Each structure stands twice: as C-alpha cells, then as structure tokens.
Amino acid sequence: MIRLVLYILVFYLAYQLLKSAGRSLLRPRQQSNDAFQEDTDLIQDPHCGAYFLKQKGVKANVDGNSMYFCSPSCRDAYLLEHQSH
Secondary structure: OHHHHHHHHHHHHHHHHHHHHHHHHHOOOOOOHHHHHHHOOEEEOOOOOOEEEHHHOEEEEEOOEEEEEOOHHHHHHHHHHHHHO
C-alpha cells in the first residue's frame, strides 16, 4: 500500500514538473517595445501612396534623407521624377 502511495506521489510530482515546463516552452517570448514597434512600423510610399511594413521596404537615400519605397519600380520612378526637378 505504501508503494502505491509513493508511486502516485512520484507520478504527481513528475506531472507537475512537466506541466510547468510545457507552459514556459509554449509561452511567447517577450520582445522589447522597440523591436516590436520596428517590426510593425507601417509607412507610406512617397511615390504611389501604398502602405507597407518598413522592414519590407526598399531603401533609398534622397538628398541625404533615407526614404523607403514599396518596390524597386516605385523607388526608380520616384528617383527619375526627383532628378528631373
């Protein structure tokens, strides 16, 4: 009878350990607000007006300023227009 109680106790403790370990593995990792903000920063293309994620954009330096475009074709069209002025 004592063996049965000990087995149940050991089983219960193992179950509790696995349950707590599983929760910590399944819990999403905390990101800093800056990293989260950078990942979800929507900006507007200065040429076509489309909104897109900044990290997915195409970067160009125009007059010393960094600008982001939704695609290489928008970037090239903007640069062509900007050069003609």
